[in-house]
Amino acid sequence: MTRLADGIDVEGPVQAEVFVVWLHDERVELTGPCGSAPWMLEIGEAEHPVEVVTRIVRAAIGEPIVVHSTSWRRDRGAVILSFVVVIDPGLVGSMESEPVARTDLARSEATAAPREIAHTQVVEHGLRHLAWLVHDDPVVAAELSPAWAAALADYVPEPFRALG
Amino acid sequence: MNDAITVRCVCGWETTGPTEDVIAATRDHGERIHNMAATREQIMAMAVATPTMAPPSEAVIDTGTGGGAPRP
Numbered sequence: 287m288t289r290l291a292d293g294i295d296v297e298g299p300v301q302a303e304v305f306v307v308w309l310h311d312e313r314v315e316l317t318g319p320c321g322s323a324p325w326m327l328e329i330g331e332a333e334h335p336v337e338v339v340t341r342i343v344r345a346a347i348g349e350p351i352v353v354h355s356t357s358w359r360r361d362r363g364a365v366i367l368s369f370v371v372v373i374d375p376g377l378v379g380s381m382e383s384e385p386v387a388r389t390d391l392a393r394s395e396a397t398a399a400p401r402e403i404a405h406t407q408v409v410e411h412g413l414r415h416l417a418w419l420v421h422d423d424p425v426v427a428a429e430l431s432p433a434w435a436a437a438l439a440d441y442v443p444e445p446f447r448a449l450g
Numbered sequence: 451m452n453d454a455i456t457v458r459c460v461c462g463w464e465t466t467g468p469t470e471d472v473i474a475a476t477r478d479h480g481e482r483i484h485n486m487a488a489t490r491e492q493i494m495a496m497a498v499a500t501p502t503m504a505p506p507s508e509a510v511i512d513t514g515t516g517g518g519a520p521r522p
Contacts, residue, residue: 293458294476294496296484319483320461327485342485 295326301364302327302339305409306347306371307386308378314386314413314437317373319346321382324405329367339369348377352429354419356412359403370412372430386413388440410441417441455497459484466500 304325306318316322327342329335336353343350352372359366391414392400392407417438419426427435456466457476461483465475476493480486 293460293464294480294486294488294493295460296486319463323461325461325483329485333485338485342483346483 296328297362297364298328298330299364300329300335300367301362302329302335302367302369303408304339304343304369304371305412306343306373307413308373308375308383309431309433309437310375310378310383310385312433312437315383316386316409317378317381317383319381322384324408335367335369339371343371343373347373347381349374352416352426354416354426356415357408359399359408361403368408368412370409370416372416372434413438414441454500455494456500457493457497469494469497472497 304318304327305316306325307314307316309315318325320326327338329338336355340350340353343353350371350373352370354370355367356370357368359368386409387406389404389406389410391411392403394400416426416430420430420435420438421427421442430438453469454466455469455472456464457472458464459476459479463479463483465472465479467475473490473493477488480488
């Protein structure tokens with residue numbers, strides 16, 4: 287751990303950034319122990335990131351519906367693995383929550399990563415990824431309700447919508 | 451005056467109280483919410499002395515991030 291002006295913080299060569307999402311009146315919202323801010327987890331040398339995220343979410347919030355890694359990037363002196371975690375509305379409790387705002391994606395160059403990536407862009411990418419999985423992955427499709435499929439419909443690119 | 455200290459996490463969680471209580475609360479927060487393991491020395495290196503007149507019985511003030519009771 288590192289002492290920062292703002293307090294203790296996770297460190298290590300691999301870190302997970304968790305975005306906990308739920309459906310509030312058919313609208314996707316972000317929540318978690320850190321509210322709508324990214325929820326950072328340390329990933330130990332011998333730990334599997336998906337197992338860590340699932341275990342910590344299960345212990346801190348409750349049983350997740352879907353845990354899926356949707357992107358990665360280099361930041362904070364580490365490789366950051368971004369996860370979208372879908373939870374049941376009944377687990378939100380007193381955690382702060384905010385609606386997800388749409389934004390443009392951070393686009394890579396042909397052979398280079400984007401120079402800057404905002405958290406909102408990571409969430410946008412994650413939800414587009416989830417929207418694709420709803421159409422492409424039978425496991426995710428089975429876990430997410432029709433209400434989720436409807437909420438994610440706007441995140442699906444036009445060619446996929448036509449195939450849906 | 452008690453020897454209260456404060457430790458803050460970048461996620462917004464913060465705890466203030468007697469040293470041993472703050473160390474225990476910080477370890478719990480780190481392990482439970484961030485999968486971090488912190489030693490006493492590491493925690494104390496991040497602690498800030500907090501002038502307070504609060505009696506020991508008021509102990510740790512946990513701003514409480516971390517999870518959810520079901521909504522009423």
